Amino acid sequence: MLPFILNNRWVKPESPEGTVLLDFIRTDQRLTGAKEGCREGDCGACMVLVGRLKHGQLHYTQNVSCLLPIAAVAHCHVVTIEGLNRQTLSPLQQFFVDEYASQCGFCTPGFIISLTAYLLNGTQMDDEEALSYVDGNLCRCTGYSSIRRALSKLNQTYGAELIDYSVPAQRIRRLIELNLLPDYFSYMEKQLQTPPRQPSGQPLTKDDGARTIVAGGTDLFVQQADDLREHKLAFMQNTRGIVIEDNRCYVDAAFNVQELQNHPQLQHHFPRMHQWFRLIASMPVRHRATVGGNIINASPIGDLSVWLLALDVTVVLQNGRRTREIPLKDFFVDYKTLAMTEDETVQLVYFDLPRENYFFHFEKVCKRTYLDIASVNGAMFLRTREERIDTIHLALGGVAPVPLYLKQTVHFLQGCPVTADTIHEALRILESEIQPISDVRGSADYKRLLAGRLLWAHLYPYYPDLVEKEVL
Amino acid sequence: MSPTADHNLHVSGTARFIDDIPVRRDTLYAAVLTSQKAHARITALDTAAAGRQPGIVRIFTAGDIPGDKTIGNIFQDEPLLASDEVVYRGEPLTLIVAETMRAARMARKFINVQYDELPAVFDARQAYDQGRLIAPPRTFVLGDVDKAWPQCDIIVQDRVESGHQEHLYLETQGAYAYMNDHLLKVISSTQSPGAVQKMIARILNIPMHLIEVEAPRLGGAFGGKEEQATNWACLCALAAYNLKRPVKLVLNRREDMNYTGKRHAYTSDFKIGLNRDGKILAYEVFMFQNAGAFADLSTSILERSLFHAANSYDIPNVKATAVSCRTHLPPNTAFRGFGGPQAMFVIEAALDKACHAMAMDKLSIQGKNLLQSDSVFPYGMGAKSDGARRCWQSAMDIYQTDSRQKALTTFNRKNRRFKKGLALMPICFGISFTSKFLNQAGALVHVYNDGSVRISTGAVEMGQGVNDKLRAVAARVFSIDEERILLDTTSTARVANASPTAASTGSDLNGMALKTACEIILSALKQFVARCHDIDDPEQIILNNETVQVNGQSIDLSWDKLIQEAYLERVDLSAHAFYATPHLFFDRQTEKGQPFAYHVYGTGVVEVTVDALTGTYTIDRMGIVHDLGKSLHTQADLGQVEGGVAQGLGWMTMEEIIYSDEGKNCTDTLSTYKIPDIQFMPDDLQVEFIEASGRDSGLFHSKAVGEPPFMYGIGVYFALLNAIRAFRPNAETYYSAPLTPEKALFMLTGQNNKQNVSEKKLTLEKKKY
Ligand SMILES: Cc1cc2nc3c(=O)[nH]c(=O)nc-3n(C[C@H](O)[C@H](O)[C@H](O)COP(=O)(O)OP(=O)(O)OC[C@H]3O[C@@H](n4cnc5c(N)ncnc54)[C@H](O)[C@@H]3O)c2cc1C
Ligand code: FES
């Protein structure tokens, strides 16, 4: 196994590469500050910071260590709560103590880690942004009010001044001066640059058949962490990032959801994107979860899949040197069945960036607004010309064995004016296209009802009068 | 905050929970194989193949238990390991002990269990019809409802349901056990070390003095580790005692959610009658409690449902009946509120229904019917306090509910898609264990000769802040700095026969015992000072801020010096003391008595916004006026209120346990069972403490705080209904908690009725997405 820095020293794990980091730090390293609360990325008790070199600069993100294979942190700097401790409490820790923001204390190390990620990366430095960094941390005791008070205090004390430090290394230096990070953070960037850089994990090679392909691992390690421990893993590398050429946007399959959310050009085209993406998983999971993983996962309620269907993306598949393309709407064949062979991997998705007169809208309905899986989700792309629908794409999740592109509804709506009659007729067609089932996320009747309501919800921002008149 | 407080350990990740304790090198790991059927005869249980798997040390079945085969504190009816018959899915069958946790878990699939399936019942009413009861029904009566009905101007009746709730303590159940010479030491994440010790003694058939049970700290409990930590500690002890090697047993989340009981689901029928002026004349309720397969604490919980059947209302004629029904689900257990919330939800629903039918404002009806000083509870105890009314009035004033109500009406008139609703929730909760014998506690205090103090009580710290409160008590009695005081873990070796830390009584009972113990030492110190300084009356001596004063004058004697000198003069600097709550009695024949030391009152205000298009909603604002007496520790108390509210809100909105037709918990992960997250909680949540009734309260006139705030959460159900009605005045609303966005959307659209919602045909699909 390749080495990584754990807090302030290099470690070279002997465990199989599929061992999750949480087990390695708790059992092998006897660092028990990170807790096991769920082992499926949903509680945040196991949170760690992972620092990676990107273009020579060290960037830290908070990750759930229960879904992170140790091979994925090769040549990274992993920080557990122990790695933040000094002789005395840091101001962040002290605010938690002062505000009584821990009760049983089981969740607390996770919160401290996530808020350290916030201190390292926050750009607005206000309470709303701080909250978004702890969206993957659950606490059953406090009801969160005291935690909110602690983070408000943090912002009041340090927020304004930290905004000025936007270069990571400078921010780190300032945080050390403010006693918010231990000194050793100052030489981690150098430390990581010193050993010969090797790609983390095993790069894809010809005998990949024998390996399990891991992108972010946020699906794989929930489903089959036990089996994967002994497996050989092959990591998808994000080599291309996002490229925009001739108004076409190419996204590397291994691009992660958080980076997608933060991408300035995409935000320009989809101004509410930031808000919508906050509905997907949690920040620590988004840092790992990839576009390709979401598609291959083929979950009937995959949020990104639904999003991408409404953008009518094309998937680029690769097998050795051969590549081929397929529209995403033809890619999902049946429950967890995809129009690809075992030897193929997803390399890219691409779509044409929309021009004027278009609307894009995403809706996700679940029991809990954040960090929950949808009962039904949906996205709509709509472009009008002279009061008529010029282009429309509609996708729905949770109503079929696959993320569903509503082919017939779309076909019907093409060229229609946006009127009550056409929408009612479209809904009748939509009804015939879906086959929801009852499960823990809702009854079939509910999902059927929601499917229709989401179409109205998509239209609401643009045709409020129409929607109010018809259904409200 | 004292540097010895737990919080410093929490924030640095150095607070050790069971799974964090460094284990001895020869430690073994245990996993449990449980029943895959809800009800079946076991026709074969073959562990031979599993025993041959690498790393397996021993597999225990029921036959390997040397003593009693069953556990349980009220009724000892629950097999530690099932042998002939299983009565719920998740019931332990065998204990697998291996060199690694992984090996122990993996070996499960090699155990061959053959079942002969039997019919199973999951519904409380159905169980009742079949006569499957834990105990006969009980009825509390005040006045005569039958005589009152004819005088009522309006009578409404309906059914009310509330679902199971998972505790979701963040630390799962677990224990670590090892032999120390003769002694079997068990470290357990339990609220009741005393009960765990007793059960281990019974199953191993050894005396209690050979067993020490210690609870270091709990990563949350909420009632879930009062009775149900015992199984795992017993199993762990069984293995360690037998194999003479340390054994650790920690459940993972999915195991925990499948094997352990929840808050009891209730289904109830009510009938309520009011006169034209809105005075409640009569209230009748029949509550069916879904107990699960074994008694656990169900009968006590049921009793509390009866105590709180009328919540904060003065109703002259009440007939409340409740029955604990035996089903084929994991035995349900204590959970914050202990049956109180389920009963209070019913009376609030009854009032909602009546007010809606009479087209009267619910706030005025609630306000009009609140308890007063001369009110009598259906169980015969007098209220002797106007706390209910004082809290209610303060809430109306502080949160300006009248003007908020108007603002909401205006908002609703202007907006078509989004509708707002408001509701008030008064609470009244009795403090004491309703089993009289449990109202006892002991405390042990050592003052070391350098002036530092170490305290042991029977109270278990699980996040509720009991240690901070106890520290405050000792600091107050000795008038010393809190930094001098260390709170010990809870151990049966230091305090024997301790009651569980539960029923919100932890600080009251243990604090009283501690106060007495400190006073014993204080009195010895005063007599010592009196002797040395020729003072006739030791009561002229006080300790003030670490110095000794005589008649208000400081003499040159600091705490440090005092202790040193007292030690040299052979004064006993240790004390043990005991406390038993006085004046409690309850007659279960007449169902009358004085079961509580006092009551806690309060009122919660909640405001919500519903999206009429999608049925989703947000909680915008909450205000709470809570009767705390004189707080021992304001931050700890505030934390209890805020945390309790969050759980109550979760119970009413998103927390939904769904059992399949085969009795399988389909919501056994955090991805399918949702609890409030930070963004769900309202940005604006204000808590005001008042001293609504100081006279009859507890320790230093403080009041217990653990459970009551949970019930403020109930208000959200009715705020949501009000918002839904603002959109659709004739909406077919019903009372079936949690009010998920699914139910909200059905009510908003009128497209479905409750039958279709509760019909749950579930595909048992393993995969998440
Ligand atoms: C707590 C939590 C919350 C979540 N919430 C949401 C949510 O709200 N919405 C949502 O949509 N999803 C959610 N997910 C699911 C998951 O995070 C996403 O589906 C994610 O996009 C998966 O990406 P990944 O890179 O982690 O996939 P991985 O787990 O790495 O891979 C998934 C599958 O795809 C294969 N694979 C990955 N990349 C490729 C490729 N390029 N070519 C071929 N095969 C590939 C893998 O072999 C594997 O079979 C959640 C997960 C967790 C743990
Ligand atoms: S253990 Fe819950 S997120 Fe990792």
Ligand code: FES
């Ligand atoms: S303090 Fe107990 S879970 Fe957060």
